[in-house]
Amino acid sequence: MTGSAGDEREPSGLPAALLAGAVADALCAVDGRAGGVYMCSSTPGLLRLAVLSGLPGPLFRPWWQVSVDRPFPVVDAHRRGVPVVLANAAETMRRYPQFAAGLPFQFATLCVPCAAEGRTFGVMTVLRAAAADAGDVQAGCEGIGRVADALAAALLRYETDGQAVTWDDEPLCVRPPAAGLALGRVGHLSWDPATGTVTADEAARALLGLPPDERPAGLDALARAVDPTDAHRLPTLLHEAAQGRPPPLPVQVRTADGGLRLLELRATGAGTATPAPGVTGVLLDPGPGALADGAADLLPEGVFCLDRLGLIVYANPRAAHLLGVERSRLLGRSLWEAVPWLNQPAYEEPLRGALLSPEPVHFHVRRPQEAGEGGSDPRPYEGDWLSMAVYPGTDLLTCTAVPASRVPHDSDGPTAAAAADAESGAPAPDAVSTTPLYRPIVLAIALTEAVTARQVSAVVMQELLPAFGGRRLAIYLLQERHLYLAWESGFPQGFLAPFEGVGLDARLPGVETLTTGRPLFFDSMEQLTAAYPGIPLDATEGARAFLPLIASGRPVGSCILGFDRPRSFSSEERTVLTALAGLIAHAMEKAQRYDTEAALARGLQQALLPRRLSRHARVETAGRYLPGTEGMEVGGDWYDVVEAGDGLALVIGDVQGHGVQAAATMGQLRSAVRAFALGDRPPEEVMGGTNHLLIDLDPGQFASCCYVRLDPATGLARVVNAGHPPPLLRHPDGRTRIVDLPDGVVLGVDPSAHYPVAELRLDPGAILALYTDGLVERPGQDIDDGITALRAVLADAGAPPERSLADVADRLTATARQAADRPDDIALLLATRLARVAHDDYGPSPSVTPLASRGPAV
Incomplete structure (x- = not known):
């Protein structure tokens, strides 16, 4: 593990302050313990953690990036566009076992997508205390949702200005908003040696107990405000500061009522041409922490505190001695930077547990043979082992360390293994593995x-x-x-x-x-x-x-x-x-x-799909099939064009399920439909007969199907639909409509099912599009939205003779072909009537009957 726990850099691209501020607002909205925001990266299919608040980034490196095909809560929130709420570890394990195995701690997770105008930019995620059920934390989604919406609106404006709204850097690690008592008040004062007057702001006057007015006071008034034992020191300290010799550290001063204050003095004109240098001072109420630190300094146990980014903010002398690091080298540094030998896989898991769950953790660590810095005493403490305890708090982790003569019998395996390595130890410090323990x-x-x-x-x-x-x-x-x-x-x-x-x-x-x-x-x-x-x-x-x-x-x-x-x-x-x-x-x-x-299965399916489509002088057709890339990678989608008397039958269908069984069922249905069509049976009889065949076969599967009997001469099309997505019709002028059909039940379910027939007319130059749901359905999206998107592409795709029907088919499937993962098979069948050809026998083209449709024209 490398890098600083608190990284204040400004990476290229997105404004880090905007993201960090949004995370802070989300934490405040739900009293969150930690949180962050995942953003889309420039790498397709990859989300990156952009901001992490309240947790040390290096400890959580395995979660810095996540692929959109992984079963993680943040991924589901991004892909489905809805919040994901996990109330506790049990709920997390039930729904996301892979995520729970990596972080098996008691906390609740709320993931809310950052989306605006149909564009999902990322996901806001907040970790908070576990609850009994989702209802106890569900209300928090509303507050996070408002923050996520505001962030998405800002990112949309950023993108509109031509900026790339992606993140490709390491996460920016920031401190969360303080949840405990705020630090004491801070006031400012100044002293003019020429006049002897003291000017104090409102906060300083309140800290000293002076009257709340703006009139300058004298040294005598300042002396009366402090304890008599400190009053005599103030004039000396002020004069020395005016001469360029201020005290190197803040001095402790007690007020007349016994309150502890810290006073830091600085000269404003010493060493310059200013004839009468002045003195400025900063007065701080440290609150109860200073007294606690003084008491902890006297404890025989080692005590040190970490903030939520892993920085050491306090260490008593005993802790510095036991860790083998000078006290001044501990403060303000990350734990793994100040004490490199603690940077071991076996020790990271307890720290993650203390950061994410409310229960204290206990573990043992083995100190290396040489723990001192700069050639100091290689064995500055007794014993080889330390018994460590970490007590989680809202803003700080309190850690204790005491010598242990040996590892207890209940010590876990990883610690013992790490100890064996330390004892045998020969890897050099710069070659020691710093990877987290993998489960x-x-x-x-x-x-x-x-x-x-x-x-x-x-x-x-x-x-x-x-x-x-x-x-x-x-x-x-x-x-x-x-x-x-x-x-x-x-x-x-x-x-x-x-x-x-x-x-x-x-x-x-x-x-x-x-x-x-x-x-x-x-x-x-x-x-x-x-x-x-x-x-x-x-x-x-x-x-x-x-x-x-x-x-x-x-x-x-x-x-x-x-x-x-x-x-x-x-x-x-x-x-x-x-x-x-x-x-x-x-x-x-x-x-x-x-x-x-x-x-x-693929070989069987390829054998069952038509090698070529039946041709007609007045009709052009084009078909496309794309197998799914998930699961069995083969399914039951099919299409066909069959000669039916003096017309053509256009067929598309989808057998439920995947695998050899689905492909075999598809082949049987295709053969049945083809046989009925060749006999030029009415469309309702074709669908009814196919339904009975599937029920008799009893493969344990059902199928959807759309059957169109087209008369090329008149353009009359009679259509039946068995639970299949409705066809699309593109008019010659580019307008598209969803063909409104009476729905029949899917095949293979009801032996008494009736399949009503609808009629429409196909104008020369119009395109009829039949498709399966794999082309328009995506996880987390309404299928109607997918159909609307397909209509828009069809409207812009052009039509013969300017563009061949094969090119139109390629344009309609272009996005699907480029997708790395397709959850379902895709079948597409297009048909268009051509203008009258020379020396044909079909007569003039009749007028077109207006089509019943749903939805406005595009």
Whole structure:
């Protein structure tokens, strides 16, 4: 862990003060303990923590950025556009087990999207005390919502001015608004040696008990305001300050009523041409804290206090002695900067717990053999162990430390492992790992949601690599006794090409870790080249870890983790990484089985979809199919164009579910509809017969379908709809309408279902668009909004003859094609009537009957 706990920089791009102020307002609105705001980054699909208030940034590095496909509360709030409220740890574990496993503490979470005019800029998140149920914290969303709305409006104006509203820096860590008693009042006074008068402002007069008027007072009045034991000192201190010798530190002065004040003096004209230099003073009421500090200085235990950013704001002499750091070097520095040997994974978890939950935490730490600074006494204290306790407060953490002769029997494993490393210790201080302790359950939960090898690799990249500070990842899978690259990130372009398809007899660490079943760890490139002379390097000096992927004794492949800098791997980290490699291997083995099934399903689906669409001299058609990229990556969407007597049947459908079963059901339905259409059966009979067939097959699935029987000569179209999204019609003048159809129930549910027929006419040059819900439906968005957006694209897409129908289809699916993740399959079928062709037999084009529609024209 590196960096300052309190970073006041102004990063490029967004105004940090605007974001920090909004977070402060959100904390005040709900009495929050900590909070922050996540913003969209310039990297698609990635949210970054822009401001973190009330928590030390380095302790929470794993949560600095989050992918929009992760099951996290902040992601759901961003994607769905609604607040997410988690009242306590139990609710968090139920709804977001992956998030709860990483932060298993008692606190409530409120996440509210920052959105304006349909644009979501980020998410405001606040952590506060846990509650019994969501109703106890739900009211807080209203206050945070007002802050989030105001921030979104400001960001919208910022974007309107041409600025990029993204965040790509590390988070700005700021202090939260003070929740406890404010610091004492501060007043100002001045003394003129030439006249002997003292001028004090209203606050200073109140602090000294002087009458609240503006008339200057004399030294005698000032002396009467303070305790007699301090009155005689004031003239001497003022004269010395006037001569350029002010006291180096604030002096303690007691008022006549016994109140403690701190007075800092400064000369205003000493050493200048001013004939009569003056003196200014700052008078401070320190409140009860000064007395408490003085009492804590006398305690035999070590006592020190941290603010919520991890800065040490107080340390008594005993704490400095036990920590082996001079007291002056502790104050004002972050704990891990002032006491580097506390910067260990085993010690970060208790600190996170104290920051996020109300209960005190206790743990043991082992001090290194040399704890002093600058060559000081290497053993300035008794014993090897310290028993630490951290007591959380609203604004401060109070920590105690006492010597412990040994680690108790109930000491947890990580501390013992860290102790063993410290004892064996040979990594140099600058090479000691500073990564937080990684919980295997976090990766295990994330891997349960990964289906494909690509998704498994992405989870490892998002979850495992950042937790250990890695920057490079390569995963190789075993096929026919050769290793083939399945995923890589961070390596120079082309660097891994020579290793593609290497056999198991090659002397390479990525091969030998699999053949021997032992992980290989190299603290530096020097170690790697010493063990494997001549191995190609990627021009970095970092460490490497090679992990075997073995599932139930079966070799699956190998995983390579790369780090930019040399580092050691503690025995604990080696154990955890080896265990995680087993989880990855099992997930990869499952993914390989899935990939085999998915390939079969995709092949089946491609065989079932039409290779070409039926053609007609007066009708042009175009179809597109895009498989989903989540889950089984294959579904039951289909489209078809079938000759029906002297006309054409346009069909689109969607079988519920994914996988081989959905594809097989789709094939049966397509065959049934095609058979009915070829017989030129009326549309209501086609849909009714298909419904009965699906019920008889009883696959446990239902399907939606839209069937259009089009007469190319007249443009008359008779349409039936079984629970499918309504068609869109683009008129030749560019206006679009949603075709209003009477809805029939989905296929496969009701054997007595009736499917009414609607009629419309298709004008030459008009475009009829049939589509499945994957094109217009997004999580957290109303499907009607998606249909409206598709209408707008269709209106702007143009039409034949200026633009081919295939180009229109490509424009309608362009956004979906570019999306990295599509939650559902997409099918699209377009049809347009052409103008009369020469030597045809169809006669003149009839007039167009106005269409019933819902919604205004675009």
